[in-house]
Amino acid sequence: MLILGGGTAGTMMANKLASALDERDWRITVVDGTEEHYYQPGFLFVPFGTYGIRDIVKPRRKYLPGRIKFILSGIEHIEAEKKTVKLSGGEMLSYDCLIIATGADIHPEQIEGMLDEEWGRSKFDFYTPTGADRLGQFLKGWQGGKLVVSIAEMPIKCPVAPLEFLFLADAYFTERGMRNKVDLQLVTPLSGAFTKPVANRVLGEFMERKGISVTPDFGIARVDNQEKKLVAWDETEVSYDLLVSIPTNMGDSCIARSEMGNELNFVPTNKKTLEADGLEDVFVLGDASNLPSSKAGSVAHFQSEILLKNILEHIEGRPACANYDGHANCFIESGFGKGLLIDFNYETEPLRGKFPLPGIGPFKLLGESRVNHYGKLMFRWAYWNLLLRGVELPIKAEMSMAGKVRG
Amino acid sequence: METMTIAGKALQLDADGNLANHNDWNEEVARELGVQEGIPELTTQHWAVINFMRSVFEKEGDAPSIRRLTKESGVDTKTLYQLFPKGPAKRAARIAGLPKPKGCI
Numbered sequence: 310m311l312i313l314g315g316g317t318a319g320t321m322m323a324n325k326l327a328s329a330l331d332e333r334d335w336r337i338t339v340v341d342g343t344e345e346h347y348y349q350p351g352f353l354f355v356p357f358g359t360y361g362i363r364d365i366v367k368p369r370r371k372y373l374p375g376r377i378k379f380i381l382s383g384i385e386h387i388e389a390e391k392k393t394v395k396l397s398g399g400e401m402l403s404y405d406c407l408i409i410a411t412g413a414d415i416h417p418e419q420i421e422g423m424l425d426e427e428w429g430r431s432k433f434d435f436y437t438p439t440g441a442d443r444l445g446q447f448l449k450g451w452q453g454g455k456l457v458v459s460i461a462e463m464p465i466k467c468p469v470a471p472l473e474f475l476f477l478a479d480a481y482f483t484e485r486g487m488r489n490k491v492d493l494q495l496v497t498p499l500s501g502a503f504t505k506p507v508a509n510r511v512l513g514e515f516m517e518r519k520g521i522s523v524t525p526d527f528g529i530a531r532v533d534n535q536e537k538k539l540v541a542w543d544e545t546e547v548s549y550d551l552l553v554s555i556p557t558n559m560g561d562s563c564i565a566r567s568e569m570g571n572e573l574n575f576v577p578t579n580k581k582t583l584e585a586d587g588l589e590d591v592f593v594l595g596d597a598s599n600l601p602s603s604k605a606g607s608v609a610h611f612q613s614e615i616l617l618k619n620i621l622e623h624i625e626g627r628p629a630c631a632n633y634d635g636h637a638n639c640f641i642e643s644g645f646g647k648g649l650l651i652d653f654n655y656e657t658e659p660l661r662g663k664f665p666l667p668g669i670g671p672f673k674l675l676g677e678s679r680v681n682h683y684g685k686l687m688f689r690w691a692y693w694n695l696l697l698r699g700v701e702l703p704i705k706a707e708m709s710m711a712g713k714v715r716g
Numbered sequence: 717m718e719t720m721t722i723a724g725k726a727l728q729l730d731a732d733g734n735l736a737n738h739n740d741w742n743e744e745v746a747r748e749l750g751v752q753e754g755i756p757e758l759t760t761q762h763w764a765v766i767n768f769m770r771s772v773f774e775k776e777g778d779a780p781s782i783r784r785l786t787k788e789s790g791v792d793t794k795t796l797y798q799l800f801p802k803g804p805a806k807r808a809a810r811i812a813g814l815p816k817p818k819g820c821i
Contacts, residue, residue, distance in 0.1 A: 462783065500803065506731065526802040528782070530793070542797035572784045577776075601778075601818035 311394060311404035313384055313563075315341035315369045317349070317697070318595025318609035319410035323377045324699030325617045330624075332376055339373055340396065342383040346372060347438060348692055349466070350606065350685075353473055353642065355441035356448055357481045362438050365689070372697045384411070384563040389588045406590050406620060409576055411561035413466055413596040413604055419557040420461055422532035431537065432552040435474065436466065444553065448481070453490030454550030459539055460497045461529055461557045464573075466596060466604040469651070471495060471555050472502060472512055473642045479519045480644030493521040496539060496547050500525050505658035508651060511675050515643060558604070560597050575599040580655070582629035583616050590623075592616055601655065603637040610696060611636045614706040636708040640685035648681035650674055654708040663712040666703060674713065722748050732816045734809065738773065741813025749811045754801070758811075762799055765789055769812040779809040779817040 310326055312319045323339050330337070351365030373379045383397035387407070394402045415436045417423040423432065433447065434440035456478060458471050465471075475493055482488040495502065495516070502512040502523055516523055530542040538548040560574030569576055569585070577586040578598035585591040594616055595609035602608050612633055619629035635655030642648050650672045651659035663671040672681055695702060717736060718729045723744040728736035735741055746766060750758050758766070768789040772780045782805045786793045793804075800807035805817050 462781075498803070500806075528793075528797060528803070542794055543801060572781065572787055 310335050310337045310406050310408070311402055312337070312339045312408045312410055313387075313394065314410035314412055314561075314595075314597065315339045315346065315373060315379065316410065316412050316595070317606045317692075318412070318597075318613065319408070320346065320369070320372050320697045321610060321613045321699055322408055322410065322594055322616065323373055324697065325613060326620070327375060327377055328699060329617060329621060336378065337376060338378045338380060338402065339369075340380045340382055340384060340394070340402070341369060342381070342397075344369055344381060346697075348689055349436075350692070351689060352435050352438070352441045353470055353477070355438075356433075356435050356444040356474075357477050358445060358449075362442050366438070367693065372693075384561070385566065386563055387567040387569065387591075389567075389569070389585075389591055392590065404590070406592070406623070408592050408594055408616070408620075409564075409585065409597050410594045410609075411563060411597045413558045413560055413575070415556040416559050417554060417556040419559075420529060420532065420554075422534055423554060423556065425534055427534050431550070432532070432554060434554050434556060436470075436555065447551075451551065453482075453487050455492040455494065455548065456551045456553065457494045457496055457539070457547060457549035458553045458555070459527075459529060459547075460495075460499070460555045462498055464604055465555050465558045467639070468603055468605075469503070469512075469639060469641045471497070472516070474553065475521050476515070476519065476644040477642055479521065483645075493519075494524065494547070494549075495521060496524045496527045496529070498526065498528050505653065507661070508653075508659040508675060511649075511661075512641075519644070558596075564597070571599050573599075580635070581632040582619055583612060583633060584619070584629060592620065600633075600635070602633075602635045603639070605637055605639055606692070606696070607638045608636070610702070611638075611706040613699075634707050636706060638704065640681055640688065642682065642685060643677050646682050647677045647679055648685050649677055650681045650684065652708065652713075657708065657710070660713040660715060662714040665712050671712065730815060732810075734815050735813040738770075738813045738815075741770075745813060746811050749813070753807050753811060755799075755807075755811070759799075761791060761795065762808075762811075765791055765796065765799060765804075765808050766812045769808055769814060773812075773814050779805065779812070779814045781805055781817055 345366050346369040348365040351360050354360045370379050385395040387394050429443050433444040482491045501509045503509040528542045531540050538546045564570040564574040576593045578593040580600050585593050596604040615631045615633040618631035638652045640648050653659040661675045664674050665671050719726045727740045730736045769779050796804040
């Protein structure tokens with residue numbers, strides 16, 4: 310059992326398989342290019358000083374215990390026909406079953422003019438440890454001006470993170486007594502704050518109430534560093550003093566070298582069974598796939614339960630029978646110690662209502678509450694101690710309509 | 717489900733206002749959808765993009781993203797934005813009678 314990637318998806322899956330597969334029959338190996346496992350939902354809080362980088366990183370190996378073998382190495386390519394994987398150093402690994410969990414990363418170099426000497430000075434990202442940390446240092450001394458959050462193209466990891474960043478920025482500058490010196494703006498290729506109609510309406514109202522403007526339908530072509538402005542393909546422009554960029558997200562380069570990906574290096578995957586399209590004994594989990602579900606940890610978690618069932622069937626020579634429904638569930642920080650919760654799948658958009666959770670909930674869906682905010686902060690503990698270890702959580706993989714209101 | 721009279725026929729639309737059934741589509745429907753999208757006349761280049769989108773959809777069940785259009789349709793990004801202002805993939809998909817590309821999520 311070979312798992313490429315030791316992030317949220319790969320680690321969770323390795324632990325689930327370690328409990329489910331007989332040790333006499335199966336060896337489980339995880340390959341990853343770095344030692345550090347970052348709690349990625351935490352990146353959002355680093356620019357505002359809530360967390361430091363040290364608060365959100367742990368060694369990967371700690372979460373891959375016992376029988377799971379960890380190999381620290383980059384991946385050169387996958388040869389699905391020979392059922393082997395070549396590592397960066399040239400070593401070949403063979404497999405009976407392969408799980409691709411190589412994730413997604415930001416690629417600022419995909420936007421003309423983004424990566425120059427101003428990157429890290431007036432232009433930042435918060436999707437990497439370095440980016441989030443540098444932005445935090447910069448914000449401490451910033452005197453105000455026009456802060457633009459720019460989404461380059463979809464899909465991106467955690468599609469609500471840009472909105473959360475703006476909500477938290479609104480609270481941060483208010484608390485520092487300088488909100489009147491800061492202009493907050495979202496520039497997006499989408500037609501609104503969010504794509505799904507009900508959530509778009511609710512989140513759009515939030516933006517308006519907080520005085521955050523939105524420039525929709527903006528296809529960024531380049532950054533003009535002299536004039537400090539974004540230029541769209543149709544030559545419309547947005548100027549900035551401080552640019553927070555959500556660059557193009559792409560799958561791992563080993564997917565391109567294996568000639569297995571789409572135009573963004575995401576692996577075409579069966580949206581229900583999670584089998585890689587047209588490949589034998591290969592499954593895809595989490596951000597690495599091309600599925601039309603959100604790229605988020607909750608999605609990887611729900612998928613991992615489906616994938617475990619399907620792999621166990623596959624090993625017995627039976628066809629995959631568990632179906633993933635696109636379920637995603639995420640807390641949205643709205644600032645000032647409050648948050649929202651959204652829960653949705655392929656077919657059902659995020660709706661209002663209550664989300665029942667035994668012992669802790671109910672959480673309010675698509676509405677602001679303090680409990681939702683604590684839910685998000687509490688989640689960091691649950692991530693390291695329950696989620697990664699493959700412990701069952703009290704939320705089902707299939708989305709439920711319980712407590713939800715249509716319209 | 718909403719319906720709209722396009723090219724003389726009552727056609728069903730999905731939640732995004734795109735055709736619910738891509739088999740309802742024909743060139744006359746495309747021309748009328750084009751007018752609705754603010755494109756009074758579809759040129760040869762428009763048709764090249766529309767036909768490319770339909771061929772990808774027929775093979776893969778999803779309309780291509782802007783990035784893929786740039787890479788494979790033979791029309792560069794700048795021109796795509798001139799042909800289908802604001803959101804080329806979204807707009808071209810609607811005119812091509814297809815659902816909004818899933819990549820837009």
